[in-house]
Amino acid sequence: MALLQSTQSAPIGVGVQRDGALSQWASRHAAILLLGAVLVFLPAVANDFIFVQVVGWAMILGIIALSLMFLAGYGGMVSLAQMTVAGVSGYMITVFGASSLPAISLFWPWWVAAPIAIVIAVAFGTLTGVLSSRTEGIYTIMITLAIAAAFFYLTLQNWPIFNGFAGFTTIPAPIAFGINWKHPVPLYYLILFFAALSYAGVVYISRTPFGLALQGVRDNPRRMEAIGYNVTAHRVAAYAFAALLAAIGGILMVWLNNQISPGSAGIEATIDLLVIAVVGGLGHPIGAFIGAIIYVILRTFALDSLVAIGLDGRRFQTLIGLCFLVIVLFSPDGVIGLWRRLSARARSTGGRERH
Amino acid sequence: MATAFGDDSGARGPARGDALGRWIGHHPIAALVIAVAVIFVLWLVLAPWPVAFEDVFGKKRLFINALFNGITLGGLYFLVATGFTLIFGLMRNVNLAHGSLYLFGGYMGYEAGEWTGSWLFGFVIAFISCAVVGMAMQFLIFRRMEGQDLRQTLVTLGLSIIFSDLMVWVWGGNAVQIDTPDYLAGPIPTPIVVAVKSSGDAIFLQYPRARLVIFAAAVVIGIGMWLALNRTRIGVMIRAGVDDRDMLSVLGYRVQLLFILVFAFGAGLAGTAGIVGGTFTSISLGEDTHFLLASLQVVIVGGMGSIPGAALGAVIIGCAEQFGQTYFQNYATVLTFVIMVIVLALRPQGLLGRR
Numbered sequence: 001m002a003l004l005q006s007t008q009s010a011p012i013g014v015g016v017q018r019d020g021a022l023s024q025w026a027s028r029h030a031a032i033l034l035l036g037a038v039l040v041f042l043p044a045v046a047n048d049f050i051f052v053q054v055v056g057w058a059m060i061l062g063i064i065a066l067s068l069m070f071l072a073g074y075g076g077m078v079s080l081a082q083m084t085v086a087g088v089s090g091y092m093i094t095v096f097g098a099s100s101l102p103a104i105s106l107f108w109p110w111w112v113a114a115p116i117a118i119v120i121a122v123a124f125g126t127l128t129g130v131l132s133s134r135t136e137g138i139y140t141i142m143i144t145l146a147i148a149a150a151f152f153y154l155t156l157q158n159w160p161i162f163n164g165f166a167g168f169t170t171i172p173a174p175i176a177f178g179i180n181w182k183h184p185v186p187l188y189y190l191i192l193f194f195a196a197l198s199y200a201g202v203v204y205i206s207r208t209p210f211g212l213a214l215q216g217v218r219d220n221p222r223r224m225e226a227i228g229y230n231v232t233a234h235r236v237a238a239y240a241f242a243a244l245l246a247a248i249g250g251i252l253m254v255w256l257n258n259q260i261s262p263g264s265a266g267i268e269a270t271i272d273l274l275v276i277a278v279v280g281g282l283g284h285p286i287g288a289f290i291g292a293i294i295y296v297i298l299r300t301f302a303l304d305s306l307v308a309i310g311l312d313g314r315r316f317q318t319l320i321g322l323c324f325l326v327i328v329l330f331s332p333d334g335v336i337g338l339w340r341r342l343s344a345r346a347r348s349t350g351g352r353e354r355h
Numbered sequence: 356m357a358t359a360f361g362d363d364s365g366a367r368g369p370a371r372g373d374a375l376g377r378w379i380g381h382h383p384i385a386a387l388v389i390a391v392a393v394i395f396v397l398w399l400v401l402a403p404w405p406v407a408f409e410d411v412f413g414k415k416r417l418f419i420n421a422l423f424n425g426i427t428l429g430g431l432y433f434l435v436a437t438g439f440t441l442i443f444g445l446m447r448n449v450n451l452a453h454g455s456l457y458l459f460g461g462y463m464g465y466e467a468g469e470w471t472g473s474w475l476f477g478f479v480i481a482f483i484s485c486a487v488v489g490m491a492m493q494f495l496i497f498r499r500m501e502g503q504d505l506r507q508t509l510v511t512l513g514l515s516i517i518f519s520d521l522m523v524w525v526w527g528g529n530a531v532q533i534d535t536p537d538y539l540a541g542p543i544p545t546p547i548v549v550a551v552k553s554s555g556d557a558i559f560l561q562y563p564r565a566r567l568v569i570f571a572a573a574v575v576i577g578i579g580m581w582l583a584l585n586r587t588r589i590g591v592m593i594r595a596g597v598d599d600r601d602m603l604s605v606l607g608y609r610v611q612l613l614f615i616l617v618f619a620f621g622a623g624l625a626g627t628a629g630i631v632g633g634t635f636t637s638i639s640l641g642e643d644t645h646f647l648l649a650s651l652q653v654v655i656v657g658g659m660g661s662i663p664g665a666a667l668g669a670v671i672i673g674c675a676e677q678f679g680q681t682y683f684q685n686y687a688t689v690l691t692f693v694i695m696v697i698v699l700a701l702r703p704q705g706l707l708g709r710r
Contacts, residue, residue, distance in 0.1 A: 078505065134700070134703035141449060141505075142651050142655060145648075146655060146695060149644065150691065154688045160685055267644045274512065275513075317520035318516075328510055332506055
């Protein structure tokens with residue numbers, strides 16, 4: 001699995017220079033701080049469409065892709081069921097919360113429905129983990145893809161709970177603390193808050209003893225077993241944490257789109273999520289968000305730009321597939337890896353010039 | 356993980372008769388349960404059902420139709436999944452573009468049939484065109500990333516995105532139905548009683564001739580492959596390659612040529628299955644993922660890399676799908692999913708897989 005081994009980000013070394021002052025910390029994380037500032041002030045300069053439908057949507061996809069990145073990058077398990085976990089939580093919040101279908105929805109308040117949805121989705125994700133931890137390596141993809149596809153066909157066929165291919169529409173975001181979270185600006189900040197929280201959560205977990213042990217399991221499960229770690233338990237726990245991220249993303253996804261249908265967590269969406277994570281790069285949590293913004297920008301503007309250069313705008317999927325192939329063939333560690341190699345080269349040539 | 360092609364007890368030859376007796380001796384209760392189950396199924400199929408029994412379980416006609424449809428669908432799944440499992444077993448390549456090859460074969464066969472008016476000629480065209488695509492994939496791409504199974508899988512994923520979009524471009528989104536040739540059209544009577552008239556006359560089952568003939572063809576292909584793998588020189592090479600690829604190439608065999616041949620054969624088989632699927636029902640957009648999912652489920656249940664396992668898994672999954680659609684429509688996919696879960700829980704390597 002060369003792809004995963006090349007994604008070592010060596011988080012162990014990061015904490016070494018902790019004696020430095022705040023300024024040192026700030027300079028090391030300048031890019032992240034700058035990005036955060038841009039995102040916080042974005043609603044002031046951009047229009048609703050840009051900051052909700054493009055940036056907000058990218059952050060939601062980023063959260064779900066982050067759960068895949070966490071499993072694949074730190075755990076070595078490429079799970080294709082993460083979009084399905086998001087779909088489960090999205091469906092559950094419509095079943096327990098509000099929608100335009102009184103025959104199915106229970107109309108419980110959001111502070112009951114959202115936790116229930118998350119608990120069910122995490123249970124589902126953990127079960128997926130238990131199943132796919134029974135085998136190793138490349139089998140994980142097969143099993144999780146089979147699970148994802150089974151869920152897609154279930155939502156398509158099942159009317160009593162999932163309302164078949166029609167799905168649910170008109171699912172309002174809640175009104176809480178006197179704020180209507182359906183409005184673009186509050187919704188944007190809600191998404192931003194959870195995106196930042198998920199990112200910080202993954203970075204934090206990756207440095208805890210659990211996160212380090214998980215990376216040990218990724219690199220050499222047999223040796224970890226011999227040292228006395230419970231390999232399966234670490235894997236299943238990783239699935240549970242990843243499912244929590246995906247579940248949060250799923251609820252936000254429903255609130256943003258105002259609808260959910262089988263296609264929301266369908267096979268195409270599942271594959272697109274893997275594309276996002278791989279294109280961004282599995283080596284660092286930020287890769288999930290980079291991949292997501294690239295994907296959303298392509299998705300939003302490719303149609304027009306394809307037509308502008310004289311091609312058929314409907315060939316969007318081919319474009320996505322080609323981008324993905326180019327990344328997999330020439331930079332297996334994604335845009336992150338490309339960036340690392342370019343900056344390393346710039347540094348080495350810069351060093352040579354000084355001599 | 357070594358995988359079994361074929362029954363390795365074949366090597367022991369004369370002891371095979373005793374093996375069954377010994378197995379019964381070791382597992383008397385399991386043997387009894389299996390024997391009772393077999394007798395019960397035979398009774399279900401052959402005997403006319405008592406009225407009280409039909410009141411509880413529905414008409415016998417439904418049951419028999421589901422059973423026949425399930426088994427013949429299993430034949431189709433076997434044709435698709437056997438190429439998938441061969442490619443996986445030998446090259447460790449989870450070919451996620453396998454469903455696209457199925458669809459491509461179906462379309463090519465349809466075009467050939469429209470052009471020449473010959474149904475059988477379509478099989479030749481479908482086999483050759485898919486085999487060429489498969490050879491190109493192995494020769495141009497996978498040869499360059501041998502041993503990197505995750506990366507290969509991602510490449511097949513990218514290819515499947517592009518293939519399916521290009522096929523939509525060429526053939527559009529409408530379903531294509533391949534006409535059954537006249538000599539296979541219509542039903543034939545079978546000696547199975549589905550009901551008894553009030554006058555005492557038995558009503559016999561009428562079943563589509565095409566489905567039975569195609570199922571027979573699938574059985575013949577399966578037996579032919581088993582013989583080729585267990586009795587010919589190239590079969591020995593393939594089985595040796597599955598067990599230890601490096602050793603085989605060290606011994607001076609041309610492993611790359613073998614890989615290309617197996618990839619071509621597996622892809623070609625998927626292509627011919629496309630025509631079968633187009634004749635059974637129809638081929639359309641989305642069928643590629645349906646058959647990819649079926650292949651995944653078949654190899655997970657049957658055992659990864661095992662051809663008898665693919666046959667067993669195909670029949671189980673085919674029957675589960677048809678019985679699910681007949682008896683609990685809203686949860687039909689849950690049945691196949693539950694079977695998969697049970698198999699993974701009890702035998703993670705699949706029913707006939709080998710660790």
